[in-house]
Amino acid sequence: MDTVTIINALVSGLLTGLVYGLSALGLSVIFGVIRIVNFAHGELMVLGMFMALLLFRWFGLDPLMAVPIGAAVLFAIGYALQHFVVRRVSYLPDHMQFLLLAGIAIMLVSGCLVIFGPDAQGVQLDYALDSFAIGNLIIDKVRLYAAIAAVAVASALLAFFKYSSTGRAIRACADNYLGAKVVGLNVDRLYALTFGIGAACIGAAGCIILLLVQVHPYLAPAYTLLAFVVVIVGGMGSLFGALLGGMLIGVSEELASVVLQPSMKTAFSFALLIVVLLLRPQGLLGRVAR
Amino acid sequence: MTSKKSAVTGKAIRRRSVLAGGAAVAAAVPLRFAAGQGKTLKIGLNVPRSGIQANFGQDSVRGVELALEVLAGKGYPKVEIVHVDNETKVDVGRAQAEKLIDQGCTMIIGCYDSGITSAVAQVCEQKSIPLVVNVAAAPQITDGRFKTVFRNFPTGPMIASDAFLLQKEVYEIAGKAPKSAVMLHANDTFGTSQKDASVRLIGNFGMPYKFEDVISYDPATRDLSAEVRKAKATNAELVWIITRLNDAIMIVQEMVKQRWVPMGIVSTGPGPYDDPFLKQLGKLSDDIINMVPWFDPNKAMSKAMIAAWSKKFPDRTLNTSVSHSFEATLIALDAYKRAGTSEPAKLIEALRKTNIADNVTVGPAITFDDKGQNTKTRNSAIQNRGGKLVSVAPKQAAVTKPIWPMRAWNARG
Numbered sequence: 023m024d025t026v027t028i029i030n031a032l033v034s035g036l037l038t039g040l041v042y043g044l045s046a047l048g049l050s051v052i053f054g055v056i057r058i059v060n061f062a063h064g065e066l067m068v069l070g071m072f073m074a075l076l077l078f079r080w081f082g083l084d085p086l087m088a089v090p091i092g093a094a095v096l097f098a099i100g101y102a103l104q105h106f107v108v109r110r111v112s113y114l115p116d117h118m119q120f121l122l123l124a125g126i127a128i129m130l131v132s133g134c135l136v137i138f139g140p141d142a143q144g145v146q147l148d149y150a151l152d153s154f155a156i157g158n159l160i161i162d163k164v165r166l167y168a169a170i171a172a173v174a175v176a177s178a179l180l181a182f183f184k185y186s187s188t189g190r191a192i193r194a195c196a197d198n199y200l201g202a203k204v205v206g207l208n209v210d211r212l213y214a215l216t217f218g219i220g221a222a223c224i225g226a227a228g229c230i231i232l233l234l235v236q237v238h239p240y241l242a243p244a245y246t247l248l249a250f251v252v253v254i255v256g257g258m259g260s261l262f263g264a265l266l267g268g269m270l271i272g273v274s275e276e277l278a279s280v281v282l283q284p285s286m287k288t289a290f291s292f293a294l295l296i297v298v299l300l301l302r303p304q305g306l307l308g309r310v311a312r
Numbered sequence: 313m314t315s316k317k318s319a320v321t322g323k324a325i326r327r328r329s330v331l332a333g334g335a336a337v338a339a340a341v342p343l344r345f346a347a348g349q350g351k352t353l354k355i356g357l358n359v360p361r362s363g364i365q366a367n368f369g370q371d372s373v374r375g376v377e378l379a380l381e382v383l384a385g386k387g388y389p390k391v392e393i394v395h396v397d398n399e400t401k402v403d404v405g406r407a408q409a410e411k412l413i414d415q416g417c418t419m420i421i422g423c424y425d426s427g428i429t430s431a432v433a434q435v436c437e438q439k440s441i442p443l444v445v446n447v448a449a450a451p452q453i454t455d456g457r458f459k460t461v462f463r464n465f466p467t468g469p470m471i472a473s474d475a476f477l478l479q480k481e482v483y484e485i486a487g488k489a490p491k492s493a494v495m496l497h498a499n500d501t502f503g504t505s506q507k508d509a510s511v512r513l514i515g516n517f518g519m520p521y522k523f524e525d526v527i528s529y530d531p532a533t534r535d536l537s538a539e540v541r542k543a544k545a546t547n548a549e550l551v552w553i554i555t556r557l558n559d560a561i562m563i564v565q566e567m568v569k570q571r572w573v574p575m576g577i578v579s580t581g582p583g584p585y586d587d588p589f590l591k592q593l594g595k596l597s598d599d600i601i602n603m604v605p606w607f608d609p610n611k612a613m614s615k616a617m618i619a620a621w622s623k624k625f626p627d628r629t630l631n632t633s634v635s636h637s638f639e640a641t642l643i644a645l646d647a648y649k650r651a652g653t654s655e656p657a658k659l660i661e662a663l664r665k666t667n668i669a670d671n672v673t674v675g676p677a678i679t680f681d682d683k684g685q686n687t688k689t690r691n692s693a694i695q696n697r698g699g700k701l702v703s704v705a706p707k708q709a710a711v712t713k714p715i716w717p718m719r720a721w722n723a724r725g
Contacts, residue, residue, distance in 0.1 A: 023545060024545060027541060027542070027544075027545040030541060030570075031538060031541055034537055034538070034541070035538075038535070038537075139362075140362035140363060140366060140399075141362070141366050141367070142364075142558055146592070150565070151565055151568045151569055151596075152569075153569045153570070153571065155571065160569070160570055160571060162537065162569050162570075163569075165537075234534075234535065235534045235535070236558060240363075241534075244534070275538070276537075276538050276541075279538030279539060279541070279542060280538055280541055280542045280545065283527070283528065284527055284528070284529045284536075284538055284539040284542060285499050285528045285529055285530060287538065288530075
């Protein structure tokens with residue numbers, strides 16, 4: 023395999039991986055703070071994708087421009103989900119919570135099937151087939167735009183958690199639930215806010231991913247699984263870990279495709295997951311649970 | 313006398329009552345079948361109407377419905393079609409076949425996908441119900457293990473053999489042949505059997521090229537950029553694809569993005585000749601040559617089919633899914649007409665004696681060998697031109713000369 027092909031694969035994998043990372047950020051945020059594993063992750067993303075599709079069809083809105091709308095609507099859905107549903111089962115054992123979210127996931131898929139049908143649908147943009155050429159390096163324009171948007175959304179999220187008072191309060195809840203209650207923080211509201219923010223990330227990722235992939239309701243489980251792989255590799259609850267995990271999975275899949283056999287790429291990302299679980303169970307940037 | 317109290321009614325259940333009830337049920341079962349056999353033939357249509365092959369399944373339905381309309385005017389008997397959706401899933405296809413038989417269908421048409429067709433063939437074999445295959449190329453379907461399967465569609469090796477012959481004809485007309493090739497194929501039952509046949513048979517045809525690489529992928533994949541990158545790295549002059557629909561679209565899109573212009577693209581699968589491919593890619597869909605089972609536009613039945621299609625679906629392209637589902641219906645109705653009954657054993661007997669000269673597909677009259685395969689059906693080379701499909705080989709069926717090598721992506725007007 024020649025160097026040019028390997029470099030092209032690396033760049034493409036990196037760009038795709040950033041989008042994977044953004045899609046997993048929502049899962050990581052929700053787990054990191056509320057300690058709920060969101061089994062409806064992929065379904066919420068597919069909801070975001072369909073929303074971007076409708077905005078494109080009705081108003082000709084580029085899915086990148088639809089990111090704020092998708093994020094806002096998913097924020098509202100996530101907030102309501104935590105406030106009215108998930109909060110009420112937070113005292114139940116983990117497996118009961120998993121079943122609740124799995125049930126919500128099935129309802130979302132069924133709803134999408136009824137409304138949108140089972141077939142794959144996508145957007146046709148003027149720049150969809152354009153690419154930039156730098157010498158022998160060819161960069162897919164759509165993938166580049168998607169990666170830039172993913173970095174922008176991830177940066178905004180990181181800045182929110184680091185610099186805003188609400189973000190710091192959410193981190194306080196994540197670090198010490200009881201302490202946060204003692205100092206008077208409204209933990210229920212902050213949890214709902216966190217679920218909303220996580221869902222907003224997922225909605226934004228859905229809008230961006232629509233640039234790369236055609237959407238259909240059955241896509242959801244694949245994205246849930248992908249997000250789990252990404253956050254487990256990067257470290258459950260770590261925002262930087264999710265981005266790093268995404269990039270690692272993206273690059274390893276691309277390299278496995280060009281060096282080995284493309285049909286091996288999924289097997290390769292799961293092999294990476296197994297290695298990480300065996301050698302560093304908390305993930306690359308995750309903390310050991312105490 | 314043995315008796316127990318029923319938990320529901322509290323009445324005594326006697327052994328004699330149980331025996332009498334059992335006898336009544338046993339008597340009712342053959343009566344139900346016998347009732348179905350004397351009436352109008354119920355045909356179960358088991359194709360994918362959702363899932364990744366939904367588009368082909370829906371075209372198959374159109375082909376069957378078109379055939380019923382056209383054949384009604386040609387003296388063929390009326391039948392009842394029972395529709396089911398196999399969702400492009402093997403387990404669903406099998407369950408739907410059982411359901412159709414339970415509903416009284418004594419013949420099944422389907423199932424578009426080779427994997428699903430194999431599973432449904434097992435069900436039909438167990439229940440002695442004839443299966444008329446519309447589209448499915450995996451050779452094992454008619455390797456002799458099933459006595460109730462009849463296929464008027466070429467096997468993978470037949471498609472591959474014809475593809476080599478048709479390519480040689482195209483290269484000879486164009487005066488230019490590729491010296492290297494790369495194959496990209498879906499790794500489902502159909503794609504793998506086609507790939508195996510092509511790789512195994514290439515040595516028999518003295519082709520001017522050899523395969524530099526053979527790349528398999530999941531047809532339900534989200535992204536084919538890596539696969540196309542790997543193919544491009546071979547610098548092959550010919551790209552041979554065995555695809556479904558969405559993957560075919562993704563491959564061409566990635567070739568454009570990666571600025572790869574080979575000498576040409578040939579396809580031995582569905583996808584590049586389907587309406588969504590032609591509409592979504594526009595001028596980028598041009599120049600691809602499909603070496604596929606097709607209809608002979610010069611036959612009288614084809615003309616009737618084309619006329620009815622143009623009237624009913626003026627904005628859609630008539631493709632393999634339609635023509636071969638049309639012809640599967642023709643085979644079913646012909647057998648029913650000759651058998652004079654909907655009894656499965658008699659239908660199977662009639663199907664074995666099929667000899668239909670007034671048909672639509674390329675090749676002589678439809679007949680089946682002792683394994684249920686029509687070994688005489690032939691393929692055509694169809695080129696995409698401005699959203700239309702034109703026959704460029706074999707010579708006797710060609711309407712124009714092929715464009716070969718293909719034009720650069722940015723030189724298509």
